[in-house]
Amino acid sequence: MVRKLKYHEQKLLKKVDFISWKVDNNLHEVKVLRRFGIQKREDYTKRVVECIGPAFLSFWQSQPGVTTDVLTLQEDDVLEDEKSSIFDEDNVSFLRSLDPKEWKDQDHYAVLGLSKLRHKATDDDIKRAYRIKVLHHHPDKRKGKGEEIRPDDDYFTCITKAWEVLGNPRNRRSYDSIDPLFDDSIPTASKKSTFFETFGKTFEENARWSERQPVPKLGGALSPREQVDRFYSFWYNFESWREYSYLDEEETEKGQSREERRWIEKQNKVTRARRKKEEMARIRTLVDTAYELDPRVLKFKQDEKDRKLAMKQAKKDAIRARFEEEERKVQEAEEAARKLKEQADAEEKAKQDALRAEREAQKKALKKEKTNLRKLVKANSYYVTNDSEMIKHMESLEKICESMDIDGIIKLVSDLSLNGREDYIKAITEAEQRIEQERQELMEVAKRSSSNQGQGKGNLAPWSSEQLQLLIKAVNIYPAGTSQRWDVVANFINQHNASGNVIRSAKEVLAKAKNLKSSDYSKNVLKVAANEKAYDNFEKEHKSNVDIDATTSQRFDNPAEQQGYSTTPWTAKEQQLLEQALKTYPASTAERWDKIAECVPSRSKKDCIKRYKEYNKLSRQVRELARKVKDLDPKDPFRVDCSAQLLEKLFIMGLIPTKWDLSLCDNITASSFCQRRLPVIMVKNKMSERISMATKFIEQGHVRVGAEVVKDPAFLVSRNMEDFVTWVNSSAIRKHVMEYNEMRDDFDML
Template sequence: MDFPHTYCRAWDENASRQEVDNFYSFWYNFESWREYSYLDEEDKDKGQDREERRWIEKQNKDIRKKRKKEEMSRIRSLVDLAYNNDPRIVKFRNEEKEKKQAAKRARMSVVQAAKAEEERILKEAQLAKEKAELAEQKRIEQIRLEKEQQKRALKKERKLLRDTAKEQNYYSTSEKEKIRNMEGVEKICEMLKMMELQSFNKELVAGGRDVFVKMLKETEEKLEEERKALFETNKPTVTTSTQQKNVIPVDKNALWSPENMQLLIKAVNLFPAGTVQRWEVTANYLNQHGTNLGGKKFVARDVLNKAKDLQSSDFTKNTLKSQANDDAFASFQKSKKELKIIDRADISVNDESDHPGSTQPKQNGVSSDDAKSTAKMNGTAKGTNPVAESKPWTKEEQALLEQAMKTFPISTPERWDRIAECIPNRTKKDCLRRVKELVDRVNAKRDAQQIMVYSSLYEIIVDFTRDYDVIKQALTKIEHYDKTCIANMLTNVNNILLSNWGSQNFCQVLVFTDCGIGFGSTSVTHAINAIKLSKTKKDPSQEIILPFSYTSKLSFMCLGSTEDTYFQTAIKLYQDLLDVSGQKGFLFVPKRKGDVDYVKKEEKSASTSLLCAQSVVEMISKMCETNYKQFEAVLKCGGYFKLESPINIWPPPLPYTNKETEVTSLISRKLEICGFLSLSEIGSPMSISRHLILPKIDRNDKKMVKSEPLNEYEKLEADIKLFYSKNDGANSDDESPSFSANDSVKESVCVLLHGALKVENMAALVLLNENWFGFIYSYADSKKKSNLMLTVLPPGHDVIPWLGDLRYVGNMEDTQPSDNAVFPVKPVEKRSYSQNCVVWIKQAGLQSDIQKVLRHAKKLPDKTQNFYKELNRIRRAALSLGFVELLDGLSSLFEREIALLPSNANADCAIQLKHTAMELRKVTNRDLKTMITPLPSKYNQL
């Protein structure tokens, strides 16, 4: 073999990299010249015909290729061995590696220098920013202290005026005049400034009733003049031709653009009532920050008239509400002190930020995310995207979610995608977030609570949380605001509870108030009249203040002295509010200090009209006993020799009112077990509520309390139990004490029933009241813990269609061996464990099954088997229930799908849908044993 000169020098230790690479490249590209024809096993010439010779030649050729390939593989392995062990290659690799490391070190040094410079600049900027923020905070704090001082002075003068009027019985001679003068006092407090109030208080002490009546008359005249001026201002002005030549008309309404209206609302919140020369300051603020003024300026009267116009009009329905309140709310939160509160874990899926550590700290007890949701509920969200913001779940969407989760079990592939398809306008993330929130609420140890303060506006201090320490800390930071507006508070409470808990949960609303009645459009009297008007007119566009649109209880905790005439009048108005609206709730009024037994005598003699801590504690205790009292009952099981045990049911079951008959049903205090059924036979029936069953325990001796006999038959039954349970050698004198001491320990129906139901996988049918049933079963919320649960069915004896009339359900021994089981409906073929049972208690279940069939129909012919399987399942269920109209409806749906098929759809899709529609309409196919099979075609050969 002849090698070029370059390849011969390649073995030199001082050879260059190019020469070494050329040498190895030659051997890597080397092709062997051997043909291996001398090793052929068969001779081509020995073939009998041409076909055999061709076959022999082909076999020999394949063997030669194989041997040549083996030869080249052997040569390549030798070259690889030499290349990997060549010291020059190792040296070249080390040199390249060193060059790369040097270049990398150079780049890293440059990057580190740039990073250090950037960090230095950022640190200096951060220090400058901190200094500026500290100075700004000091300035804001100084402004706040000045405002607080002015507010306290104004508040002091107003309190002096109210106290003076209250001591003089509001200068009235009748009850009607008294209420009018009470509202007049509030009007005077709002209209007069601090200096005017001081002079008026001095004149009132000297002049008495005449001065008060004169000032009240002047105030009402002034308000009437302002209303007339506002009316004249809003009227279109008509000028003569001579005036138009010399005077340019100024349209003041043109100045009130949406931006200036937002600025006005922000200024009103920034400068609250009590600010010195409030409307002049507000006008200057608008002149400084207003847009499109064109050289014109606002005056105090224009600003005051516009503010009253917004207050008197129904601004809550204005489309500018969300834009106008945003800046005012942001300024309001910035001016408040920050509470250092531990941030709680969010129960929703955090899909807004994928970076860890992006959670914002809470301010004023509300996190940044919660503040966004609060701003949204207040209508103050600026530029919010309705798609990005999570919308509250309605009752219908919640029902669809529950039915979809039952329809698609955990083993279903792409389960959450299918669940999301069943719920309109909801994504997969929305469904996952909702399920996680519901699971966290169910597994929580305490009920979630929320704190909200209200005046003319409202503010959520602490969002729904189960951390009671956060609530206690926030209660010490509550501040006082302006006038009371109870209608605004109740409306927003309704919206907040609906968006967080829906319309199916029972909610408790506690309002701690001094029973301020307000005045004008924000008074309690105005709210009562609005409720009466809404009931008579029944205008759907008008918001209804009360009652709430969900099951709830509203309790007013009235904090005030019962000897105060103002407080007594306010209590009557608040009670009228509950009576007129029909809202379930109570008014809790504290006792007088002299009526409390455990108050010291010197405190009683000092003052009997002031509010004391003991009376407030008694009022809170009375509220807890009324609203949070446990439901106690007796659970009985068995025939003549009954097992019974007192139990507690939590949460307490609510009375059920039938919407059609308006009949209210109450659960009895005696629950009697009628029999036992398998959980597979019960399925998933519609229920009203679920409750936890616990044995009743006496707090004194920590033992289960035994119920006392209620009539002669139960006394006789107790005696028989005592007779059978006594020992043979026991003395008759000590029989009763021994039984009463050990019976409560021996008998525990809850423990016995819980263990039996858990092992046998069964449920107990319990009679709650006449013609009202429920189920008791074992429910495991984790792998180690299980509880005894009660599911309350709707009143009636035929509430579960597949079980039939519950009054005629008998024992298994009563059925003859030859008889067939009548419930649930047994199909002809063998039941599949992967096939879900059909539950059409609600509309959502039927809709989900039809949507599933339509999804398979659009994927024909790939989903032919699944399509006919689901179709036959729905058809059998419809025939079993006598729901024949469903088959005609499905036929119409399939014909409509044929017309809507796209041009690129498979031809077999239209053929199978047309065949199915015809088969469903045939009367001969109304037998349960008949199956609809696919139509054979060239696309589907069965």
């Protein structure tokens, strides 16, 4: 007699083979056979189904030969699985301590007895564990043993929920993402000897979250650099599959309406994204900590540092060698030039000596002929007929000697030997005429020069009181010793003269200054008259009833304000107005700085002049420093080091194109500094079309240099930082640029 199967026994009969085949009259006959009683045939169609329900049980019980052996086999299989070492021992007290209402907070692996395997358990392991729990703790079976069952609050519900979570791959993945036994902590600083053990274990545990497999190992102390770089490159680009839908506070299906369900789904997505971001930050912190403490990375960095130092030293040695070679060539060129100069000087000296010898010979010959002439004239008693002519002829002899050349004297001596007195009288007359002609020419020249001077003085414009004050002020500003002092003073007077009609030259300024210096103002009639009437004027002024408004004196916080300078920094707009005014009014414009100050309403004349001189002063200091370095001995190592450091600094600042020639420092001007301003660099990098537009972007906070946001348009960008000028991450301009270049991804759109 076949007994009636219970409910839990019906559930154990899950899989049977369903066989169908076609007969001649197109009818199908269905038979349910036991598992091990089927013989295969080629025309059978075989598939696995789960037969349940009262109709199937009635059919099963009506078949001949059906016994309880099947149930016995099922129980034997469960007992064999239970003896396996991968499953935990059945802990009834733990299961009874579970609260079915708090099933979401329970450890599903521990409930099914898989706490040893956890995420490593296969689907078959989970299925076998669930079968064991069902066999031992099903309510019907426990009820048959006499145990009291509470349908609404039975711990078997926790087993069912554990199976629903772990038996479904999607639900299991969601639960594994928040495994309560997983350690999310990050190891702190450790010793070098325990680094690989500590962090190797941590990275192996976190490797389970990787989307990409296989995950590279941390390696050991002897791992090559390629392996270390590949390991950290993988973890710095780590992609985690962890998702936190299991921790959703509200389920979407509980929403009463579509709008409520959408709102719940939106809130869940925000929470998941936040937790996902925290997880990626944790992974990044773990990798950063390991990278900072990794002894291999520290060794690689030290090796790289030593290599760079060696390269830098080699570069310095090369620069020093290049400088020494250049200095050697310069010295050789100077030595060759010196030799050529000495040779030329020797030749020139020989020529001069020859000319000097020739002149000496001519002088001696002239002196000899003059002596012969004097002897001849003296021997003939100066060709006089009476004593009254003696003195005149003696004086005339000296005039003849001074006015005639050697050829004339020789000819005169020969003529005197023939004719005597007549030729001597004739020579005296010619000498006097020659001397008188020269005197007349000198008088004409002197007369013309004096007339020109008188005419020039007659055209000089009178000096006004304003010009005299400017002259006194300029003489005090530019003291004695100033290069081209009087030209500078004249330019100062012409530039600041209000009238601008009279242009003063340096000679006029010098003459007027001497005149003022030599004048005695104590004898001035006007001054005497003013002194006599001083008391009367004083008495008259004090008798008049005039109300004088007394005002409190103004207090200045610093000497700059007292001298008329403003202490507020220059804005970009003021700088643009100043630069435009400097271009509009060149240096030759009269009252130039007054007109420039009018173009910059918020600044005074002194502020504009001071601003203009700042960059000029800095560039002048750089040129002066370069000149001092050039004056040092070329062979001095100190000069070589100073030259290299100065050129390196100026090259990094972007003021010179190369760092090999000190002569480039002479080309540094105020414009060189202006070319390194941030708006100019933005135009050069094609980030803006115009400097004015770039200035607006900077003031609005759209631009950063490296990690620092810069809002000052006057910021000077060095050559090293020129490539790090870019848009701020939150800038709308950056987003438009990335959209145009099709570079935006989903992460940037969050």
